[in-house]
Structure formats: C-alpha cells, structure tokens
Amino acid sequence: MARTPRNTLSSDLVVRTALELMEAKGADGFSLRGVAGELGVGPMALYTYFRNKDDLYDAIRDHLMGLMPPPPEGLPWPDQVRSVCRDLRVLMLQHPCLAQLLASRPLSGHETARVAEGLLSVLRSAGFEPEIAARTHTTLFTYVLGATTWEIQMAAEQSDPDSLRRLRASMESLSSRDFPTVIELAPELARTTGGETQFDYGLDLLLAGLTVRTAS
Amino acid sequence: MARTPRNTLSSDLVVRTALELMEAKGADGFSLRGVAGELGVGPMALYTYFRNKDDLYDAIRDHLMGLMPPPPEGLPWPDQVRSVCRDLRVLMLQHPCLAQLLASRPLSGHETARVAEGLLSVLRSAGFEPEIAARTHTTLFTYVLGATTWEIQMAAEQSDPDSLRRLRASMESLSSRDFPTVIELAPELARTTGGETQFDYGLDLLLAGLTVRTAS
C-alpha cells in the first residue's frame, strides 16, 4: 500500500507481511504479488531476500515454529510428550496455514530444529534408544500433522454453508443397504472430525502403546 | 491433443485424463487447461461435467478410492485394521496426488463411503461402541494420512538433488551445543522419514493402545 522508500525492506518484514496476508486471505489466496503490493514494492523486490516462493514458505514456517513453547520440565515423560503435541496442535489451529507449510516442505530452519530438539530430548531422557526415539518422534509428528490438518480442513468446510449443504446431500444419497454402518454412525462421525477430545483420544492410544512397549 | 468431435466427452473420460495428467506432471503442474488441451477441447468444455476445479478433484479422489480392496475376512480385528491401513498407504504411494486430494477436501462420494464402511464395520464387529468406533476410525485415518503424506513429501524432496544439498547444509549449520539430540539422532531421523517399518511402528502403537482399551 504505502510507497516504501529504499532500504526499508528486510527478510523479517517480508515474512511478517506474508504471514499477515496468509492469515487474512488463506493459503490459497496468498501470492508473492500480493505481499509485494502490501509492501508497496514491485514483485521482484522480494527476490532480493528469498530465492523463490518455497524459500519464503520455509521462512514463514520457521517463524511460526518459533512460537512453540519448550517442553515442560519436572513431569513424567508421557505428560511432557502430551504437552508438546497439544502445543503444536494449538499453534496449528491458531495459524491454519502452518498445516500446509509443515506438510509440503521438509523440516529445516533454526526454530524447527529447536522444537525437534525439545521432543527428542524428552524421549532420550525417558530412556528410548536412538532408533526408537527417532521413530517415535516421527510417529508423533505425523499423527499431529494428520489429525490437525484434518481438523482444520473440516472446520473450514463446515463454515461454508454451500459445501456443507452438498456434503449432507451426498450423505443422504447413500443407500442404507450398501452402507449401513456409515449411516448408523453418521452423527458420531460428524462429532469426531475435530476437537480436543478427538485429538487426545488418538494421542492417548499412541502413549498407551508406548507405555506397553517400555514396560516390556 | 487430438481434435475430439462432439459428444465423445464424458465425466469418466475427463476424470481418467485428469488423473493421468496429475500423475505425469504432479499435483502442482496440474491444470484444467492442461486437461482440456489433452482432450482437444476448450477449457470451458469441462464445465459441462464439473462445477469447478474442486468438483473435479472430488471425482478423481473417489475414482482412486475405488481401487481400495475390501477388508480381509476371517481374521482377528487388529489384523483387519492393519490390512486396511496398509492398503490405503500403498494406494497413496502408488498415486501420490491422493494424499493432497484426501487432505484438502471432505470425504464424499460413493467409493469413499465404501472404504469408510469397510473399516467402520470391522470396528463395530469387534465390539466397539458407536462413539469409540467413530473416534478410532478418525484416528486411524488421520494417522495414515499424516504418516503417508510425510513419507511421500520426503521422498519427493530427496529425489531432488538440489533441495537435498540445501537440507544437508541447513542440518550442518546447527550448533551441537544448542541441538545435541538432533545432531546425535540425525542418521536415525533420516532413516525414519518413511518406509513400511516406520509406518507399521506407529500403526502398531495405535493397535497396542486399542488392545489395552478393549481388555479393560
């Protein structure tokens, strides 16, 4: 908007402006040209600070990961793990674009490494061997990613009355001969597409599985 | 490519052409104009069969879900559940675009309902109450979605030598004072970004958790 004079741009300002735009217009409506327009510069000005769009995405992701609190200290390890996973879910809900940024790009950057360090060190301190700690870390991360991505997507869909109407229509077109269980459980399925209870249900299954593993 | 005369188009032909294009050029390179070009028609010809791009996406997803085999019969329920989850992972690996199609759109369509019916009926037959069956279904689905999306994305990244080089560089720039565990477990983390062993590890944690639950 405002004509920005020379040498007032910085990679940090670009990231913050990009993040604002992404949360205002959604990950789909986001564009480099939009960011440039918001900053009052030409689209090519951004290429001074980022090699391309993906490079900017990485920077936004790392910026958001910087908002993750460290794991709580002085608790049993299952509670520490639960806390980290819940914090990541909450951060993703607060910044829905983070889901796409995490899923589509490999983890890199300082803040992202800090979050990984936190969870991995909890697992190592709990006595997990290197390979099991790594496998558990990946399992927990991908669960949070999948569960919360799904939750965000379904919430977005349900806030659009048009697509919600079409979804109901497609549900009702299903024959109760062919799909008796889907029809029977339709209310329960609608209720379990998100929410903290659903998230904790899956997380506690994983933690229960881990507890069994460590006991033997 | 070929000039298609009138009345030779059909929604099924459009879906199959779109799927081919999506697997040849990747989900990013995919476009309605590309599909139309491949069919030798103008872009607007597709709007006779689909309301918009998302509508076509839904049709492609349902087409792919039609390739899912039914759950195996005559096995203990944990083996049935494992089989369905593994089948979905394999299908996603064979058709990488399915990951994005599942994550970005709500589940609708006949074939998608059939897959849900299969897993839900396994859970109900195993004695799960309606709400627990629904929660378990969502948990399993989101785990497979998250784990396999991650696996596909990391495989794509590692096949690009340029981004692999930059990833290694960013790993080596991490100080071993600040990130001792990440550095220590770097080889294990690289090994656990995908593969059947990693997938089964998380899946078995969930199943172990479910077994504990049903026993009590």
Added chain:
DNA sequence: ACCTGAACACCGTTCAAGT
C-alpha cells in the same frame, strides 16, 4: 546490494453466443 519495469508463459472462471 537493492529494486524497477516489461515481458513470458501461464492460471480458473464468467459471460454471451452458437449448435
């Protein structure tokens, strides 16, 4: 180093029109 401006090769979708 930092930024502009024009250009290239694209998008999805609307609208009016033709058969």
Added chain:
DNA sequence: ACCTGAACACCGTTCAAGT
C-alpha cells in the same frame, strides 16, 4: 445439453537495466 471464443483478473519467474 454440449461446446466455443473472447475476455477478466490474476499467477511465479526471467531478464536487462537502473541506482
């Protein structure tokens, strides 16, 4: 119903140039 053609309002990125 089925499809065309022109138009609208966009994209990311390259390239040459200016300060």
